[in-house]
Amino acid sequence: MDLHEEMIQTGTQALQASRELIMLGTRKKNSILQAMADGLESQKENIKTANKLDMDEAKNNGLAPAMLDRLLLTDGRIDSMIRGLRAVADLKDPVGSKISRWIRPNGLEIIKQRVPIGVIGIIYESRPNVTADTAALCFKTSNAVILRGGKEAIHSNAAIAEALIAGGLKKGLPEKAIQLIKTTDREAVKELVQLEGLVDLAIPRGGEALIRAVTEQARIPVIKHYKGLCHTYIDAKANLQMALDITVNAKCQRPGVCNALETLLVHKEIANEFLPQLATAMEKYNVELRGDEAARAIVPAMKEAVESDWAEEYLELILSVKVVDSGQDAIDHINKYGSRHSDAIITESTAAKKQFTQEVDSSTVYINASTRFTDGSEFGMGAEIGISTDKLHARGPMGLEELTTYKYIISGTGQVRE
Amino acid sequence: MDLHEEMIQTGTQALQASRELIMLGTRKKNSILQAMADGLESQKENIKTANKLDMDEAKNNGLAPAMLDRLLLTDGRIDSMIRGLRAVADLKDPVGSKISRWIRPNGLEIIKQRVPIGVIGIIYESRPNVTADTAALCFKTSNAVILRGGKEAIHSNAAIAEALIAGGLKKGLPEKAIQLIKTTDREAVKELVQLEGLVDLAIPRGGEALIRAVTEQARIPVIKHYKGLCHTYIDAKANLQMALDITVNAKCQRPGVCNALETLLVHKEIANEFLPQLATAMEKYNVELRGDEAARAIVPAMKEAVESDWAEEYLELILSVKVVDSGQDAIDHINKYGSRHSDAIITESTAAKKQFTQEVDSSTVYINASTRFTDGSEFGMGAEIGISTDKLHARGPMGLEELTTYKYIISGTGQVRE
Numbered sequence: 001m002d003l004h005e006e007m008i009q010t011g012t013q014a015l016q017a018s019r020e021l022i023m024l025g026t027r028k029k030n031s032i033l034q035a036m037a038d039g040l041e042s043q044k045e046n047i048k049t050a051n052k053l054d055m056d057e058a059k060n061n062g063l064a065p066a067m068l069d070r071l072l073l074t075d076g077r078i079d080s081m082i083r084g085l086r087a088v089a090d091l092k093d094p095v096g097s098k099i100s101r102w103i104r105p106n107g108l109e110i111i112k113q114r115v116p117i118g119v120i121g122i123i124y125e126s127r128p129n130v131t132a133d134t135a136a137l138c139f140k141t142s143n144a145v146i147l148r149g150g151k152e153a154i155h156s157n158a159a160i161a162e163a164l165i166a167g168g169l170k171k172g173l174p175e176k177a178i179q180l181i182k183t184t185d186r187e188a189v190k191e192l193v194q195l196e197g198l199v200d201l202a203i204p205r206g207g208e209a210l211i212r213a214v215t216e217q218a219r220i221p222v223i224k225h226y227k228g229l230c231h232t233y234i235d236a237k238a239n240l241q242m243a244l245d246i247t248v249n250a251k252c253q254r255p256g257v258c259n260a261l262e263t264l265l266v267h268k269e270i271a272n273e274f275l276p277q278l279a280t281a282m283e284k285y286n287v288e289l290r291g292d293e294a295a296r297a298i299v300p301a302m303k304e305a306v307e308s309d310w311a312e313e314y315l316e317l318i319l320s321v322k323v324v325d326s327g328q329d330a331i332d333h334i335n336k337y338g339s340r341h342s343d344a345i346i347t348e349s350t351a352a353k354k355q356f357t358q359e360v361d362s363s364t365v366y367i368n369a370s371t372r373f374t375d376g377s378e379f380g381m382g383a384e385i386g387i388s389t390d391k392l393h394a395r396g397p398m399g400l401e402e403l404t405t406y407k408y409i410i411s412g413t414g415q416v417r418e
Numbered sequence: 419m420d421l422h423e424e425m426i427q428t429g430t431q432a433l434q435a436s437r438e439l440i441m442l443g444t445r446k447k448n449s450i451l452q453a454m455a456d457g458l459e460s461q462k463e464n465i466k467t468a469n470k471l472d473m474d475e476a477k478n479n480g481l482a483p484a485m486l487d488r489l490l491l492t493d494g495r496i497d498s499m500i501r502g503l504r505a506v507a508d509l510k511d512p513v514g515s516k517i518s519r520w521i522r523p524n525g526l527e528i529i530k531q532r533v534p535i536g537v538i539g540i541i542y543e544s545r546p547n548v549t550a551d552t553a554a555l556c557f558k559t560s561n562a563v564i565l566r567g568g569k570e571a572i573h574s575n576a577a578i579a580e581a582l583i584a585g586g587l588k589k590g591l592p593e594k595a596i597q598l599i600k601t602t603d604r605e606a607v608k609e610l611v612q613l614e615g616l617v618d619l620a621i622p623r624g625g626e627a628l629i630r631a632v633t634e635q636a637r638i639p640v641i642k643h644y645k646g647l648c649h650t651y652i653d654a655k656a657n658l659q660m661a662l663d664i665t666v667n668a669k670c671q672r673p674g675v676c677n678a679l680e681t682l683l684v685h686k687e688i689a690n691e692f693l694p695q696l697a698t699a700m701e702k703y704n705v706e707l708r709g710d711e712a713a714r715a716i717v718p719a720m721k722e723a724v725e726s727d728w729a730e731e732y733l734e735l736i737l738s739v740k741v742v743d744s745g746q747d748a749i750d751h752i753n754k755y756g757s758r759h760s761d762a763i764i765t766e767s768t769a770a771k772k773q774f775t776q777e778v779d780s781s782t783v784y785i786n787a788s789t790r791f792t793d794g795s796e797f798g799m800g801a802e803i804g805i806s807t808d809k810l811h812a813r814g815p816m817g818l819e820e821l822t823t824y825k826y827i828i829s830g831t832g833q834v835r836e
Contacts, residue, residue: 019753019777019779022776022777023776023777102798104796104797104798108787108791110797110798117809117810118779118809196633200809200810201809201810215614215637216637219633219634221639221640221808221809221810222639223810239832242832245832245834246832246834248834249834249835250834253834253835254835335437353829357827358440358441359437359440359441361437361536362825363825363826364825364826364827364828365825365826365827365828366828366829366830367827367828367829367830368829368830368831368832368833369526369828369829369830369831369832369833369834370833370834370835372834372835373526373828373833373835374826378522378835379522379528379826380520380522380528390639391535391536391618391619391639391823392535392618392619392639392641392810392811392823393810393811395823395824395825395826396825396826405809405810405813406813407780407781407782407783407813407814408781408782408783408792408797408813408814409775409783409785410782410783410784410785410787410791411771411784411785411786411787412784412785412786412787413786413787414657414660414663414664414786414787415786415787415788415791416663416664416666416667416668416671416787416788416790417667417671417672417788417790417791417796
């Protein structure tokens with residue numbers, strides 16, 4: 001069997017499993033999720049052994065320390081996966097709930113009901129915990145899942161998937177509800193995202209190259225979890241102490257994540273007062289500031305920001321700073337360079353709030369708060385499968401509801417069309 | 419300027435227009451829609467002259483009579499477009515409405531608000547009224563639209579678009595909110611659906627070849643309006659008179675549309691009683707029946723159905739008929755051959771209803787009613803831009819709400835992440 005045939009088989013099995021998943025009730029699914037957690041628990045040593053294989057190979061290949069750290073599975077990290085599975089079991093099941101219901105004048109009753117999407121392909125890199133996390137979320141929403149992890153984590157991912165499946169089978173997990181692609185051939189991704197009629201959705205989670213490849217090759221719908229080039233705009237009417245606290249938090253609390261601040265926009269009227277305070281505060285956190293000409297005229301110690309700085313997601317302790325003439329200028333800058341992820345305004349002005357939230361074209365727009373809150377659990381979703389930077393189907397943090405679609409169920413008493 | 423550059427310019431202008439559209443209130447938009455209708459009214463003669471050019475060319479090219487009829491614009495059809503525009507003005511505007519709102523324990527207020535998608539590309543064939551209908555729906559929802567009609571209707575489409583735009587501009591339509599691609603070069607479609615970052619969504623409306631081409635070439639999200647291979651299943655517990663009335667309606671009332679019935683599945687327990695009645699009724703409407711072996715054993719006058727019959731959207735007075743052993747067989751047949759559009763069960767059995775509506779994987783599932791009701795206005799949506807056979811973002815009839823997405827607007831008082 002060649003790769004093409006193998007992937008068609010994988011997709012066909014997933015589709016079949018998705019039909020079986022539709023028939024499982026919430027209680028049954030939750031007991032399977034607990035059994036999947038038990039499976040991980042009992043396979044801890046196997047998982048660590050598999051992870052050691054990946055780690056040794058990664059060290060031999062000279063992987064960067066940050067990447068090695070992402071790959072590493074400790075007891076603590078496996079325990080956290082197990083807790084994650086049990087937490088998903090405790091979440092409310094959206095499948096089967098009524099979104100709306102109405103009666104037409106001819107007596108037809110229309111119910112718009114939440115149903116699973118069907119078969120979901122997840123394409124991801126490095127962190128092996130994604131295997132357990134996404135399998136749990138897809139299963140909870142009665143979707144079959146095809147997992148395609150990174151080459152560097154193949155042994156860890158396989159051990160985790162095997163543990164989950166072995167555990168789940170004991171309580172009635174449909175056999176092919178969770179499948180992991182074992183080949184590391186890059187062509188498998190292309191085959192996966194072209195399985196029209198078998199796979200309903202692809203969610204790529206990873207770097208720009210991965211997402212670009214998926215988007216170019218896909219013939220099925222894709223929801224992208226792209227970069228987060230987040231802005232905060234300090235308006236002329238801002239509370240400057242609040243502005244400073246929020247800026248420090250958004251930039252420094254965890255700089256390596258997608259909802260961290262990358263570019264600060266400062267209204268010219270308060271730049272003289274605010275920027276020196278900013279420079280002092282940022283020095284404490286060893287943040288490198290890169291300013292435009294106007295910002296450097298006020299704080300000459302700043303490095304010079306070049307055009308490419310406005311388009312860069314640093315993911316480290318670097319902040320680009322630009323002085324703007326107006327709220328409109330800030331909005332235009334964000335819509336030009338931003339990634340439609342999360343952007344904030346700090347202001348006490350009602351008009352400025354309204355204009356900013358209406359015109360900034362991002363999934364999440366903040367007034368007087370840190371962009372760091374763009375996150376499924378901070379939103380109260382309980383868990384997230386990613387943060388969509390697309391506009392279709394799901395935007396922003398994607399929880400369980402976003403892993404469902406709907407169908408219309410129409411009940412009549414013999415109605416025909418006139 | 420080559421085609422590639424031209425399309426990037428079109429997309430960039432649309433994106434700019436979409437920013438302007440966000441700022442228009444409902445009342446303003448409605449007055450522009452009325453002005454667009456006035457524009458059509460005043461350009462009636464021009465439109466008919468342009469349509470004559472298309473008709474003459476189509477006749478010279480030997481277009482089939484059915485296609486010629488779809489292309490033809492009469493006074494009545496233009497009046498119907500005008501009424502359509504005014505009706506869209508009267509519909510409720512979904513933009514800006516709150517989908518939900520909640521407060522987090524840290525005091526952050528999260529509002530999930532409906533917003534326009536941004537820029538929508540519509541790719542369609544023949545019927546020139548689509549130009550006016552889709553332009554109106556996209557504009558009402560504050561989306562910029564790029565229209566790409568069929569070559570055969572190019573003069574009609576251009577005249578309609580010009581009339582709409584000229585009318586709308588008088589009341590403040592953003593100049594590039596509605597653009598029609600004037601080149602008939604097929605490459606333009608490919609360029610359009612690859613305008614990542616400029617165009618947010620492509621909606622192809624037309625035949626299988628068009629939809630396949632768009633899906634293969636697209637790098638932007640696509641919502642397909644595919645074929646409708648609709649089934650009705652007559653259960654063992656059906657009211658047979660109701661079953662007969664619904665079958666006749668679903669097949670004969672308008673056979674050329676996507677929600678018409680194509681395949682009838684009949685439970686073996688009632689086949690002996692039902693099929694002769696069906697044959698008598700269908701004869702009156704000149705419907706050709708194509709049955710499987712079991713059906714033909716009961717009604718020998720039926721033609722023989724071959725494998726390809728189960729996969730064919732006839733769109734004419736032909737009905738394929740299959741006798742099934744159980745509800746499960748009917749469901750399996752529908753999930754295998756259907757197009758995920760609309761399928762019905764006729765039964766008085768609660769268990770059969772439940773199983774059918776849960777397991778049939780279609781956008782709209784009917785109990786004791788004709789599939790012909792899958793339609794935006796029959797659903798009470800007021801208008802529709804198409805019927806999605808996809809599962810992501812929108813499923814089934816797409817009205818105004820389905821032309822919107824959402825953003826999260828989060829208001830704080832200085833909240834930072836711990």
